[in-house]
């Protein structure tokens with residue numbers, strides 16, 4: 001009888017814990033190595049919204065909108081000029097992905113992943129409580145232009161089977177009585193969920209341990225050692241760890257780990273923030289998106305989370321108070337904050353791929369090295385599906401869905417990189 005594979009998963013965020021859990025369920029012997037604490041990365045403080053139907057970030061027209069945004073100090077996007085110059089190739093790759101053809105292909109992939117994940121969220125929530133609820137998502141639009149854009153997006157998603165309803169201003173006031181800003185209407189997606197993202201990562205880590213996964217926190221992987229086209233070991237301060245397969249689920253950190261094996265993985269850190277307010281009657285009790293401000297609002301028990309902004313300023317966790325103020329202003333315009341106060345401000349780096357799709361699959365020239373990273377703004381949503389499909393692929397040799405559009409080497413320059421990896 002074939003021996004079950006031994007797998008090392010590196011990274012304890014939404015993607016890593018999901019991969020570890022589903023690998024163990026497939027019968028693999030799994031060790032998860034995390035440099036800090038479980039869920040201490042980007043997965044900890046995200047908006048918690050599970051949005052199975054989603055378009056990729058690069059779309060026709062995105063570049064023009066971004067250029068307009070860059071001219072406005074109050075826009076949801078900020079790119080530090082020196083960062084733009086340093087990473088021009090990523091921004092060029094992004095702009096090349098802003099086509100109708102790419103959007104159609106990428107939307108199909110994201111929606112298939114999202115739909116599978118949504119089903120898995122229901123299954124996971126039956127085993128552990130992490131605050132998972134299905135209460136739809138209300139995309140609130142303050143002007144006609146924004147509403148037209150939101151309706152257009154909804155119409156595209158409906159072609160992929162996602163239901164939506166449009167609400168006019170008066171219907172919206174009934175659905176969301178807490179809204180104090182005059183709004184023209186909203187788009188409502190019934191098939192969306194939300195949860196406490198930190199509780200989700202902890203819950204899946206606990207489920208993984210129940211399946212026999214060994215979790216080692218405080219264990220940073222310094223180096224992936226390759227010999228004869230295979231990973232021989234990962235090197236940590238606590239010694240070398242060896243297995244049959246190695247999964248890098250290291251979010252925004254992934255490019256630096258794979259560069260020495262010859263894989264040029266276009267992932268940039270896209271910083272986002274959350275501002276948590278103490279729960280109060282003036283705040284919404286259902287998930288909302290303030291579309292114009294690009295702020296996601298999620299009730300999380302005793303807190304209400306306002307999350308958003310995309311800041312390309314480098315690999316750092318410095319809190320820019322101007323970005324925080326933009327979220328606070330959006331919150332104050334939309335809702336009555338008089339009975340509440342800010343209880344937490346947080347930021348972290350989304351792992352942003354250049355074409356809006358994650359990188360999931362093997363590195364072709366290193367036969368036992370797998371990547372699961374680059375989920376951008378959707379890593380919570382896509383965590384369970386990514387973990388399950390990767391586990392099927394590693395253990396059974398083939399995943400349930402075709403993941404070829406997510407190939408990690410889709411930007412690699414073939415032979416040159418492969419040759420580099422062999423030495």
Ligand SMILES: Cc1cc2nc3c(=O)[nH]c(=O)nc-3n(C[C@H](O)[C@H](O)[C@H](O)COP(=O)(O)OP(=O)(O)OC[C@H]3O[C@@H](n4cnc5c(N)ncnc54)[C@H](O)[C@@H]3O)c2cc1C
Nearest residue numbers: 011013015035041042043046047049221251272379380381
């Ligand atoms: C403000 C904000 C709001 C968001 N809202 C949503 C949302 O509503 N819905 C949604 O689906 N997504 C959302 N996202 C995106 C989502 O949070 C990310 O896509 C997701 O967290 C990425 O998960 P990950 O596991 O790849 O990365 P991470 O959570 O960052 O995990 C990577 C882990 O790898 C570890 N690691 C790194 N290097 C090493 C090493 N060398 N050795 C050992 N361990 C290592 C890190 O410590 C970290 O714990 C949001 C993000 C932000 C910032």
